[in-house]
Amino acid sequence: METIATNVWQKSKLLIKGLLIGALVLVLLVPAYFVQNLIKEREERQKEAYTEVSSKWAGRQIITGPVLVLPYNETPQGSSNQATTIKKFAYILPDQLNIQSVVKPEKRYRGIYQVMLYSSDIKISGKFNGLPLEQLKIDRANVLWAEAYVCVALSDVRGLNEEIKLKWNDSTVTLTPSTVNNAEMHDAFAAPVTVSADKEISFSSDISINGSEQLLFTPLGKETTATLTSDWPDPSFTGGQLPDHRISDSGFVATWKNFAHTRNFPQAWKEDSYNLQSSSFGADLFIPVSGYQKTMRSVKYAILCILLTFAAFFIIETVNKKSVHPFQYALIGLGLILFYTLLLSFSEYTGFNIAYVIASIATVGLIGWFVKGILQSSRLTSVLSVILVLMYSYVFTILQLQDYSLLLGSIGLFLTLGVIMHFSKKIQW
Numbered sequence: 085m086e087t088i089a090t091n092v093w094q095k096s097k098l099l100i101k102g103l104l105i106g107a108l109v110l111v112l113l114v115p116a117y118f119v120q121n122l123i124k125e126r127e128e129r130q131k132e133a134y135t136e137v138s139s140k141w142a143g144r145q146i147i148t149g150p151v152l153v154l155p156y157n158e159t160p161q162g163s164s165n166q167a168t169t170i171k172k173f174a175y176i177l178p179d180q181l182n183i184q185s186v187v188k189p190e191k192r193y194r195g196i197y198q199v200m201l202y203s204s205d206i207k208i209s210g211k212f213n214g215l216p217l218e219q220l221k222i223d224r225a226n227v228l229w230a231e232a233y234v235c236v237a238l239s240d241v242r243g244l245n246e247e248i249k250l251k252w253n254d255s256t257v258t259l260t261p262s263t264v265n266n267a268e269m270h271d272a273f274a275a276p277v278t279v280s281a282d283k284e285i286s287f288s289s290d291i292s293i294n295g296s297e298q299l300l301f302t303p304l305g306k307e308t309t310a311t312l313t314s315d316w317p318d319p320s321f322t323g324g325q326l327p328d329h330r331i332s333d334s335g336f337v338a339t340w341k342n343f344a345h346t347r348n349f350p351q352a353w354k355e356d357s358y359n360l361q362s363s364s365f366g367a368d369l370f371i372p373v374s375g376y377q378k379t380m381r382s383v384k385y386a387i388l389c390i391l392l393t394f395a396a397f398f399i400i401e402t403v404n405k406k407s408v409h410p411f412q413y414a415l416i417g418l419g420l421i422l423f424y425t426l427l428l429s430f431s432e433y434t435g436f437n438i439a440y441v442i443a444s445i446a447t448v449g450l451i452g453w454f455v456k457g458i459l460q461s462s463r464l465t466s467v468l469s470v471i472l473v474l475m476y477s478y479v480f481t482i483l484q485l486q487d488y489s490l491l492l493g494s495i496g497l498f499l500t501l502g503v504i505m506h507f508s509k510k511i512q513w
Contacts, residue, residue: 101410104410109391112414115418119425122425127376127377130197134199138201138296141296143295145293148238148272148364149234150304153268154176154215154222156173157170173355176212178211179305182207183208185206185311187202189369190202196432202296202369207288220352220354222354233264233274233275235259236248244292245293259273260274298367300361300365301364303340303365306343309341313337314336317333317335319369324364336367338367390421400464406458415454416451419447423443427440448472
């Protein structure tokens with residue numbers, strides 16, 4: 085009876101151990117989950133640092149304007165008293181709008197966190213060919229010519245470095261912050277201007293602003309041309325239209341050309357309100373993919389790394405008739421999990437790539453030292469260490485090649501399965 089029990093145990097020992105190792109892999113996903121939460125917490129702290137710094141500088145900026153606002157009187161339909169009039173507003177956009185902007189990026193630090201800021205000098209110029217009163221069905225006699233004004237909107241006024249002065253034909257007006265009583269430009273810089281129905285109006289202005297992360301322009305012209313120049317090498321163009329651009333290590337130049345028929349608002353209208361900024365375009369002056377994002381992506385491969393390491397270790401110990409306790413598997417698994425905490429902590433100071441090398445060397449060295457003490461074999465230790473190096477190199481390559489990560493991952497897993505199937509044939513079950 086004892087002999088039979090011994091034979092059954094010998095035949096089922098590997099199966100039971102394999103099941104224990106599989107269960108251990110699932111258990112190790114719990115600390116991997118906590119590592120993901122830690123990464124999210126550190127990323128939130130970075131966002132808080134960004135918010136704190138930008139609140140003292142300026143946030144994202146959207147330049148909208150100039151918009152000519154023309155008040156006029158209108159007699160309500162059905163009114164028997166012709167003296168009863170209601171004051172309304174017409175909004176007229178320029179026929180030509182040219183925007184030239186030079187952006188000077190600036191990195192600031194809040195503790196260990198990096199924040200992207202910028203300052204920009206913007207030159208706006210253009211013209212109104214005339215006032216489309218007939219198109220708007222407004223009688224010239226009803227226009228309140230003395231109350232006409234022009235508006236320019238800035239999304240974060242804290243970033244304005246100096247007064248906005250607008251050259252309007254032969255005169256210069258100063259735009260001041262104003263809460264205007266109209267349906268479109270509620271909070272804007274405004275100034276009264278002189279206009280006439282048929283006379284062409286030219287305008288120009290130089291605006292100096294501060295901002296952070298993003299700069300956008302609203303294409304109000306019937307024909308709008310915008311140029312953005314900066315020495316920041318990593319722009320991300322955003323908005324309703326992509327520009328013609330040239331990017332190099334020394335910076336970029338982007339040019340947009342927009343026409344009125346591509347927008348969702350007209351060139352002139354009465355009373356109605358439109359979301360003008362929905363058609364804005366520009367650039368994000370962002371810091372390339374943060375270490376937190378890459379670290380989070382690498383943690384998602386934790387189960388793959390643990391499973392492959394345990395499979396390789398299991399095959400090595402079985403083929404070479406060594407005996408390793410499941411507790412020792414657990415210690416190796418914890419070493420694989422600690423790789424991610426090392427990666428996270430070092431990446432905050434050195435950047436992701438260098439941190440990945442440091443964490444990989446530390447983890448491979450620790451596990452190699454531990455396995456050598458268990459297996460008492462330099463050759464087997466070297467084999468497992470090479471497997472770990474290849475595995476971390478493989479994951480690093482996937483992280484760098486975002487567009488081909490699925491293809492590379494599928495091919496890598498297929499080849500890995502083939503290698504495991506080959507060596508598993510040597511196991512005597």
